[in-house]
Amino acid sequence: MLLFLSALLALSGGTLSLDKLNMCMDAKHHKVEPGPEGALYLQCSPWRDNACCTANTSEEAHNDNSYLYNFNWNHCGAMSSKCKEHFIQDTCFYECSPHLGPWIQPVDQSWRKERILNVPICKEDCELWWEDCKNDFTCKTDWHKGWDWSSGTNKCPTDSKCRKWTDVFATPKSMCEQIWSNSYIYTTYTKDSGRCMQLWFTGPNPNKKVAEYYLNAAQRGQSYPVTTLLFLTVTSFFVTMF
Numbered sequence: 001m002l003l004f005l006s007a008l009l010a011l012s013g014g015t016l017s018l019d020k021l022n023m024c025m026d027a028k029h030h031k032v033e034p035g036p037e038g039a040l041y042l043q044c045s046p047w048r049d050n051a052c053c054t055a056n057t058s059e060e061a062h063n064d065n066s067y068l069y070n071f072n073w074n075h076c077g078a079m080s081s082k083c084k085e086h087f088i089q090d091t092c093f094y095e096c097s098p099h100l101g102p103w104i105q106p107v108d109q110s111w112r113k114e115r116i117l118n119v120p121i122c123k124e125d126c127e128l129w130w131e132d133c134k135n136d137f138t139c140k141t142d143w144h145k146g147w148d149w150s151s152g153t154n155k156c157p158t159d160s161k162c163r164k165w166t167d168v169f170a171t172p173k174s175m176c177e178q179i180w181s182n183s184y185i186y187t188t189y190t191k192d193s194g195r196c197m198q199l200w201f202t203g204p205n206p207n208k209k210v211a212e213y214y215l216n217a218a219q220r221g222q223s224y225p226v227t228t229l230l231f232l233t234v235t236s237f238f239v240t241m242f
Contacts, residue, residue: 020101021211024052026113034098043088046201047096061091072153076137076162083133086199090129093199094183099211100197118185120214121176122196126186129199130165130172137162141169144181 024030030052037051037058044051044058053061064073073079073087100116107115139156140146147154156162169175173186189196197207 020104020215021208022050022098023101023104024098025100025104025116030095037096040096043085044092044096046203047092047098047205050098050205051096052098053092053096057095058092061095062088070153072155075147075154075156076139080133080136083136086129086132089199090180093197097207099205099207102211102214116183118182120187120189120196120210121184122191122193122198123186123188124191125199126176126184127172130169130175133175134165136165138165138168139163141174141178142181143179 022034024032024034031054034050034052037048037053037055039055040048040051040053041055041058042062044053044061047053051058073084079087094116100119103116103119104114105117106113109115139160139162146157148157149155165175169178176184176186187196191198191201191206194206194209194213197210201207
């Protein structure tokens with residue numbers, strides 16, 4: 001009984017959620033725990049002090065049709081270099097970030113057991129991503145599913161056709177939210193707000209404080225039911241004892 005009460009007290013104080021500020025997803029290429037990776041490659045290097053990706057993963061993130069997912073960025077002709085830079089950065093963020101805990105959800109997929117959902121992406125990152133890709137072409141809105149994988153890499157389904165980016169994604173919001181099945185949610189928060197996750201940054205990782213903000217907000221929302229449960233448990237315990 002005392003162990004149960006201790007667990008409830010810990011949950012009430014939020015201590016059980018601290019790991020969410022420094023954790024890795026249970027996914028295909030993620031490390032079990034985050035830690036330093038001094039040799040991270042190019043665009044993934046900002047995470048070198050504390051990363052969920054290995055050096056090999058960071059290097060493969062920069063390659064076309066890499067062994068990570070055999071994903072073909074050039075499914076509708078050659079993707080422009082400016083556009084591809086954003087997808088590399090997106091891959092680095094997904095593979096390397098240790099501060100995505102508040103948005104990690106279980107998922108029943110053959111290649112991973114967890115995913116991210118509704119990560120609040122900064123306005124500048126989403127809008128520049130869309131701007132740099134707007135003259136490219138694609139055949140799908142949701143890149144997570146529905147591809148023809150018969151050749152071992154993704155091809156457009158037979159019932160689809162390549163269209164200009166802006167015809168598929170009319171706005172930055174539609175692109176950021178739809179392209180990875182709601183992994184991101186578009187926000188009007190800017191990078192200096194402390195309320196959105198940054199794909200692009202230099203220096204110390206700013207995303208830990210953002211994750212902490214949302215984790216604390218979630219805990220404040222749960223504090224009443226947890227406290228109530230604790231009160232009822234303690235009351236029941238003493239009624240039983242006396």
